[in-house]
């Protein structure tokens with residue numbers, strides 16, 4: 001996901017790019033908006049832009065090691081936290097979520113819940129949160145930033 005692939009929110013993208021160039025962005029950033037908004041894709045484009053070694057005025061390069069890993073969600077400084085079906089614990093929800101996201105990055109959150117729901121036990125569990133907190137304490141692999149997308 002590149003900033004140039006996101007057709008809306010020009011002012012938000014420009015604001016983030018300027019803050020990153022000045023190295024003056026916030027420690028945490030809350031993306032809030034309607035379910036069908038682009039907040040997840042903007043967050044991912046932002047993470048790529050922060051970590052890319054060859055940015056230009058509007059985009060990350062999309063081919064460096066960091067960009068490639070982020071495109072495949074294997075960048076170790078990113079944690080994803082999303083609801084899972086607690087009844088079916090043997091499913092690799094991360095792979096399932098990545099596949100779901102890649103099919104349509106603009107999918108609504110409710111579509112994910114419908115996609116995995118076979119009963120009413122859809123949660124972000126305490127165990128998931130504990131693992132994410134532990135993971136944030138592990139030293140960083142690539143640079144000084146750690147990202148959690150919830």
Ligand SMILES: [Zn+2]
Nearest residue numbers: 052061064067
């Ligand atoms: Zn790059």
